[in-house]
Amino acid sequence: MSRRGLLENKLMEMQRRGEKALIPYICGGDPGLEETVRLVPALALAGADVVEIGIPFSDPVADGPVIQKAAARALAAGATTAKILGAVTEIRRHTDVPIVLMSYYNPIYSFGVEKFAEAAVDAGVDGVIVPDIPLEESGPLRQAAAASGLAVVPLVAPNSGPERLAAITAAGSGFIYCVSVKGVTGVRQEIDTDITKFISCVRSHTKLPLAVGFGISGPEQAAQMAGYCDAVVVGSALVEIISGKGKSPDLIPAVARRVREIKQALNGLGGFANAAI
Amino acid sequence: MFGLECAVYMGEEDIRRQALNVFRMKLLGARVVPVTTGSRTLKDAMNEALRDWVASVDHTYYLVGSVAGPHPYPMMVRDFQQIIGRETRRQILAQAGRLPDHVVACVGGGSNSMGIFYPFLGDAEVNLVGVEAGGHGVDTEQHAATMTKGRPGVLHGSMSYLLQDGDGQILPVHSISAGLDYPGVGPEHSYLKDSGRVQYHAVTDQEALDAFQVLCRTEGILPALESSHALAYVIKTAPGLNREKIIVVSLSGRGDKDVRTVAAELGVTL
Numbered sequence: 001m002s003r004r005g006l007l008e009n010k011l012m013e014m015q016r017r018g019e020k021a022l023i024p025y026i027c028g029g030d031p032g033l034e035e036t037v038r039l040v041p042a043l044a045l046a047g048a049d050v051v052e053i054g055i056p057f058s059d060p061v062a063d064g065p066v067i068q069k070a071a072a073r074a075l076a077a078g079a080t081t082a083k084i085l086g087a088v089t090e091i092r093r094h095t096d097v098p099i100v101l102m103s104y105y106n107p108i109y110s111f112g113v114e115k116f117a118e119a120a121v122d123a124g125v126d127g128v129i130v131p132d133i134p135l136e137e138s139g140p141l142r143q144a145a146a147a148s149g150l151a152v153v154p155l156v157a158p159n160s161g162p163e164r165l166a167a168i169t170a171a172g173s174g175f176i177y178c179v180s181v182k183g184v185t186g187v188r189q190e191i192d193t194d195i196t197k198f199i200s201c202v203r204s205h206t207k208l209p210l211a212v213g214f215g216i217s218g219p220e221q222a223a224q225m226a227g228y229c230d231a232v233v234v235g236s237a238l239v240e241i242i243s244g245k246g247k248s249p250d251l252i253p254a255v256a257r258r259v260r261e262i263k264q265a266l267n268g269l270g271g272f273a274n275a276a277i
Numbered sequence: 278m279f280g281l282e283c284a285v286y287m288g289e290e291d292i293r294r295q296a297l298n299v300f301r302m303k304l305l306g307a308r309v310v311p312v313t314t315g316s317r318t319l320k321d322a323m324n325e326a327l328r329d330w331v332a333s334v335d336h337t338y339y340l341v342g343s344v345a346g347p348h349p350y351p352m353m354v355r356d357f358q359q360i361i362g363r364e365t366r367r368q369i370l371a372q373a374g375r376l377p378d379h380v381v382a383c384v385g386g387g388s389n390s391m392g393i394f395y396p397f398l399g400d401a402e403v404n405l406v407g408v409e410a411g412g413h414g415v416d417t418e419q420h421a422a423t424m425t426k427g428r429p430g431v432l433h434g435s436m437s438y439l440l441q442d443g444d445g446q447i448l449p450v451h452s453i454s455a456g457l458d459y460p461g462v463g464p465e466h467s468y469l470k471d472s473g474r475v476q477y478h479a480v481t482d483q484e485a486l487d488a489f490q491v492l493c494r495t496e497g498i499l500p501a502l503e504s505s506h507a508l509a510y511v512i513k514t515a516p517g518l519n520r521e522k523i524i525v526v527s528l529s530g531r532g533d534k535d536v537r538t539v540a541a542e543l544g545v546t547l
Contacts, residue, residue, distance in 0.1 A: 060324075
């Protein structure tokens, strides 16, 4: 069954209902592929509306130390692009949650761009985020993705000017990933970007759902950010939990607990106090 | 000198190997930031500098000492470095009355070689040769011979030949010289390889080390280990050429910084 458009439709539908989507990020294959297969359905049950899975890369220039280490762990444990696509196939037996893959361009280029788009869709992937491909070089990826029915989620940053925003958002599909800060991924105490201004500027260029990510650590910050956009991405804060738990039996409950807390904050059901389950 | 703060990202391994250069940079007022990720060499320093820059872009100028990285940096560095080739061209015309038959330079990221080659690209009679780091041998896993053993890929914002595994993960590389220890190469070099305008060859650590000593003894010049790769190629190939041929070799750096490495390789305690 084709999943074409499912990701975008789900987020649009949530937008219409005034619900905020939560997009947790995990690094595929960290601590092992088996855990990735078990984590994704658990995250969906805990309230994830979309799950972002990173394909580990040896040189993750857009990532801070937490995700760099996760990628190194995943590679050391034997994760490859093909194995992560295999994990998604397995995940699809357990959950229907939309999945976007985050990959640097070289693993995709090495796999073969068209072959990757086809294999990703066959596995049940809904979209792809490629942080190191500029718009001007993204033609082959976007064409292959469009042919296969894979969304290409573009990133925009606070320093993307109006013309650039117009061009990037026009070429995007699925949703727009708004990078909340200038810098790399990683938990931050404060996000000092003028988010209202940034998001309203992006909004003026596109009707696609807007997700904010980079630096969002917990329920309060997520709820605060969600006030401006349609979805929040939480990555390093979860990856840090994964790093701490490793392969212990508590891994999946601990990550799910955090996702549930954040989702409840987004639902406006109360923050910290009554979210603990 | 202008009251500007300067941070230099350098792999921890290279800080050790290039201790003299690091001390010089500090004397000049730079803050040298050790990079402890990955292989702790040039590639990882570039990752870290780019990570800094995406956060500090409002008030910081990024620059790189190679023809690698995202556009327009390879082009800018080439344009600046081509002073080497322009002066070479003028000097050889003044001294020999004609263009050289061969121009030989070492290639890591490829800035000195791009600089010396560029003004000769239109002179079809001038053979241009880039010499890569063959490390312990290009058939081992310990080398940095990107052109000889790599395949196209994308790293640091440009597409070029890369040493990578079957999944597109960048491979650890090795060279006795810190400046050639890079798994990629400037994208324009990849173009020059594919177009056939420049030939690329690799020489080993040992050959470079031998050439280093030969130049010390014959000319009293201490060449950088990087440049010693170009010399090694010339020492290997020149005996097969007619005596009338003119070879220009780019001595891109001084070897003072490499004395410790060379001493260690030769089993000498300083």
